[in-house]
Amino acid sequence: xxxxxxxxxxxxxxSLFGLGVMFIAMTLNVYVxxxxxxxYQNRLQKSRYLGRHIEVMRYAAYTxxxxxxxxxxxxxxxxxxxxxxxxxxxxxxTLLTFSFFTSVGNFTVDLPFGWRLxxxxxxxxxLFAFAGATAIAIGMAHQLMNHLDKHKAFH
Numbered sequence: 001x002x003x004x005x006x007x008x009x010x011x012x013x014x015s016l017f018g019l020g021v022m023f024i025a026m027t028l029n030v031y032v033x034x035x036x037x038x039x040y041q042n043r044l045q046k047s048r049y050l051g052r053h054i055e056v057m058r059y060a061a062y063t064x065x066x067x068x069x070x071x072x073x074x075x076x077x078x079x080x081x082x083x084x085x086x087x088x089x090x091x092x093x094t095l096l097t098f099s100f101f102t103s104v105g106n107f108t109v110d111l112p113f114g115w116r117l118x119x120x121x122x123x124x125x126x127l128f129a130f131a132g133a134t135a136i137a138i139g140m141a142h143q144l145m146n147h148l149d150k151h152k153a154f155h
Contacts, residue, residue, distance in 0.1 A: 018122075021121075029069065040140050043062075078097050097122055
């Protein structure tokens with residue numbers, strides 16, 4: 001009974017840790033992504049029309065800013081894993097985070113007992129980060145199309 005209780009306590013601790021880090025990463029993503037979207041919208045409204053190709057390149061550049069913004073949530077995971085000594089090597093923490101954040105994970109590292117759920121939570125965090133960035137990119141594409149239509153760039 002005490003082994004089952006200890007295992008349950010570890011699962012609760014790991015879940016709370018993972019959900020807490022995920023909350024911080026997601027909150028940071030929302031602020032960064034919204035700031036980039038607002039900056040893009042303001043730039044479109046205040047700058048003069050520079051031609052279809054330049055406007056498309058501007059959209060691509062702001063979309064790349066979303067990728068840079070996503071790296072902040074990766075950093076949150078790496079720091080948390082290292083700070084709480086789940087993975088004490090910065091390089092391994094970085095490789096683990098990037099591997100599971102961006103895919104199903106193909107990097108193996110021996111995690112201490114009681115921390116085996118972390119890769120799944122990192123992947124879940126990555127899923128939300130990519131979904132948020134995609135939603136913002138679609139919104140910015142809509143703004144671009146309205147901007148181009150306003151200047152009849154495709155007619």
